Amino acid sequence: MAPIILTPELIQRIIYFLIRDWTRDGHPLRRGVGKHAAVNPFWQDTIERRTFATLYLDLERLSEVNSIVTPRRRRYVREILLEVVLPWPGPRQNPEKDKEKLRNNRALQATFEAFLQSLSQWSADELHPGGIGLRVFAPLPVEKRLHSPSWRHERGPMWKRRYAESVLELTDPARIAQYSPVVAISEINVDAPRFEDRHISAVAICALLAKLPAAKRVSFNWWKWRRFSRMRNELADALSQINHPIDVFHICDDSYVAMSQSQSPPSPTLSSEGEDGLSRAFHILSQRLKELHIDGIIVSKELFYPRTLSVHMAEPRWERLVTFSLSYPPVTPSGEWLFIPDPNASDDSEDEVNDWLSITSSQEPRSERCIATPAMQQFYIAAGRAALQMPALEDMMLDAGLGEGDEYWHKFWYHAKRSTAKALWTSSSGFVPDDDVLECWRKVPRKYLKGELKVEISSDFYAA
Numbered sequence: 180m181a182p183i184i185l186t187p188e189l190i191q192r193i194i195y196f197l198i199r200d201w202t203r204d205g206h207p208l209r210r211g212v213g214k215h216a217a218v219n220p221f222w223q224d225t226i227e228r229r230t231f232a233t234l235y236l237d238l239e240r241l242s243e244v245n246s247i248v249t250p251r252r253r254r255y256v257r258e259i260l261l262e263v264v265l266p267w268p269g270p271r272q273n274p275e276k277d278k279e280k281l282r283n284n285r286a287l288q289a290t291f292e293a294f295l296q297s298l299s300q301w302s303a304d305e306l307h308p309g310g311i312g313l314r315v316f317a318p319l320p321v322e323k324r325l326h327s328p329s330w331r332h333e334r335g336p337m338w339k340r341r342y343a344e345s346v347l348e349l350t351d352p353a354r355i356a357q358y359s360p361v362v363a364i365s366e367i368n369v370d371a372p373r374f375e376d377r378h379i380s381a382v383a384i385c386a387l388l389a390k391l392p393a394a395k396r397v398s399f400n401w402w403k404w405r406r407f408s409r410m411r412n413e414l415a416d417a418l419s420q421i422n423h424p425i426d427v428f429h430i431c432d433d434s435y436v437a438m439s440q441s442q443s444p445p446s447p448t449l450s451s452e453g454e455d456g457l458s459r460a461f462h463i464l465s466q467r468l469k470e471l472h473i474d475g476i477i478v479s480k481e482l483f484y485p486r487t488l489s490v491h492m493a494e495p496r497w498e499r500l501v502t503f504s505l506s507y508p509p510v511t512p513s514g515e516w517l518f519i520p521d522p523n524a525s526d527d528s529e530d531e532v533n534d535w536l537s538i539t540s541s542q543e544p545r546s547e548r549c550i551a552t553p554a555m556q557q558f559y560i561a562a563g564r565a566a567l568q569m570p571a572l573e574d575m576m577l578d579a580g581l582g583e584g585d586e587y588w589h590k591f592w593y594h595a596k597r598s599t600a601k602a603l604w605t606s607s608s609g610f611v612p613d614d615d616v617l618e619c620w621r622k623v624p625r626k627y628l629k630g631e632l633k634v635e636i637s638s639d640f641y642a643a
Contacts, residue, residue, distance in 0.1 A: 231255040237262040238286070241293040245300055253305040259364075263290045263317035263347065265377070271320070271341050280345065287317070287347045287379070288354070291387055295358035303362045303393070310365025310393060315384070317347055317377040339375075346402060348380040352413075355386045356420060364391045369399040370433070378402045381430065382410055385417035392423040401476060403434045411512075415456035424467045424499070431474035454486055455479040455512045466495060470502040475580070477508050480558050483565035497569040506578040509589075511554070518549035518581065518589070518608065549581060551589065551610045559591065559612060563619035566593065570627055581607070585640040592643070593620070600624035605637040612636070 231252050236244060236259055248256065266282045268275070319338040349355065369384050381401035388397060401414070458481040465471045465482075473482075482505070484495065509517045559577075566572055572595060579589040589606040602620050604612055612620075621632045635642065 228255045233258045233260065235260050235262065236294070237264045238290050238293055239264075241290075241297045244297050250302075250305045253301055253363075254307050256311050256363075257307060257309070258312045258314070261290065261294055261313060261315045263287050263315065263377075263379070265317060265320075265347075268320055268341075271338055275341060275345055281350070283377075284348050284350045287383060288350045291349065291355055291383070292358065295355070295361055295387075295390055298361040298363055299359040301361070301363045306363055310395075311363050312366040312368065313364045313391075313394075315367070315369045315379060315387075317379060319375050319377060342377055344403075344406065346378040346380045347383065349383045349386060352382065352386045352417065355390065358390055360390050360392050362393045364394050366396040367391060367394050367399070368396075370431075380410065382413045382417045385414065385421065389417070389420040389422070394423075395426040397425055397427065398429040401430055401432050403432065411457050415460040418457075418460035418464055421464060422467075425464075426468070427470040427472075428464065428468050429470075429472040429474075430476065431472070432476055455481050458482040458512070459485065462495065465500060465503070466497050467499070468497075469499050470504075471500065472502075472504045474504075474506045475508065477510060477512055478505065479512050480561035483561040495565065495568055497565070497572070499571060500569050501571050501573050503569075503572065503575040505576065506580060509549075509579045509581060515554070516552065517555055517558070517579065518551055521550045521608070549587070550608050551606070555610065556613045556616055559616045560619050562591075563616065563623065566620070566623045567626060569623075572623075572627075588640055593623070595624060595628060598628050598630050599633070600628055600630065601633040601635065603635045603637065603642060605635075605639060605642045607638065607640070609638065610636075 231248060232255055234244070234248065234256055263286060265286050266279075268279055319342070367384070367388060369379060378400070381399055384399045388394060401410075455478070458479040461471075461473065461478065461482050462485065485492075511517065562575065562577065566575060572593070574595075575591075575593040577591040581587040581589050587607045589608055589610060590604075592601075592603045594601050594603075600623065602617075604610060617634060620634075624630050624632050
């Protein structure tokens with residue numbers, strides 16, 4: 180009887196079904212599938228292509244990663260899940276102590292250093308052409324619930340509450356800068372943590388990003404910027420260390436909600452020279468991007484244009500920028516509100532208006548029935564001046580966080596496509612751009628599209 184010859188495609192399907200655990204959701208790889216790789220070189224290549232597609236690394240595994248993930252196997256790696264393993268904490272009913280914070284921060288520092296030391300040995304010609312995605316996470320403590328029938332391992336909500344006002348930070352960011360770059364990472368994602376993860380400082384992520392020159396897509400979270408506003412200057416310094424081009428850069432505060440009347444404005448963050456270092460750092464970084472998305476973070480108009488431009492300084496230029504998206508709290512870094520109560524609101528009594536006008540600078544103005552301050556006109560002029568230096572710009576979206584839902588809002592959208600361009604201001608405040616603002620924006624399509632700008636001013640939340 181002649182031997183049966185199977186095609187490579189059919190063999191791959193057989194291997195696929197053999198190495199999957201069909202009793203579990205998602206069908207992960209079975210444990211011990213590596214032993215099947217010894218059948219022959221074809222089986223070895225097929226199995227390792229799947230077993231090494233996703234690497235789970237922590238401080239311990241990083242010490243041996245290069246002996247296991249050999250240069251031949253590195254081309255299979257598509258994703259790295261970098262786990263920051265933290266020391267076992269004190270009792271969860273007790274507050275986090277300073278010594279515990281220091282131990283955790285040292286664990287983050289050691290993990291990042293080990294990652295850079297190990298992965299810097301991977302060369303670009305060993306990798307998959309699409310590069311490797313990186314996700315960083317720090318799990319909450321795991322408890323075995325003995326009373327559970329299934330002996331499930333759980334990270335309970337009490338641990339989450341214990342660390343509700345804490346983030347992991349590097350103990351020595353300058354040491355990170357001394358390591359060789361890692362060219363293997365093409366994307367880094369440190370979005371809002373899952374329910375069972377700790378929060379990691381945005382400063383730490385930017386310090387790591389500065390050593391990942393091939394990272395083209397970046398997404399991370401500056402969690403609770405109001406509480407951690409002390410990090411603002413540190414974040415500006417960390418951003419200034421990022422020198423490589425990036426396609427998509429997204430920073431957000433997923434905990435941010437529109438400011439309410441019960442809140443106070445954040446403490447002023449301007450330097451003694453009056454310049455906002457973080458907005459300036461975003462301004463410089465944005466000139467190397469294709470897409471910039473900033474959500475829920477205070478910025479100044481220096482994000483668009485420097486406060487002063489000396490004769491020795493070249494005009495800023497955004498050659499690659501296509502999309503500029505900004506959702507910002509309605510306050511400046513110096514603590515000045517961009518919207519004030521409308522004294523002409525029809526349903527306000529005289530006493531209520533007087534109450535509004537007597538609000539001190541340490542209180543928050545209400546979001547309802549607001550009008551824009553003159554600073555908003557200057558804000559749009561600065562944005563228009565920047566757009567004049569953005570030859571590839573297709574969309575600029577600026578959204579002030581006046582409230583939740585569609586009752587109070589203030590939005591701007593510039594959209595350019597082919598030979599047409601449109602600028603839309605839609606606001607519940609009745610905002611109308613000054614002539615200087617309109618003239619500045621009309622210059623943008625005239626310069627790049629050889630056409631005129633269509634302007635729409637609306638009070639319709641759904642205008643587009």
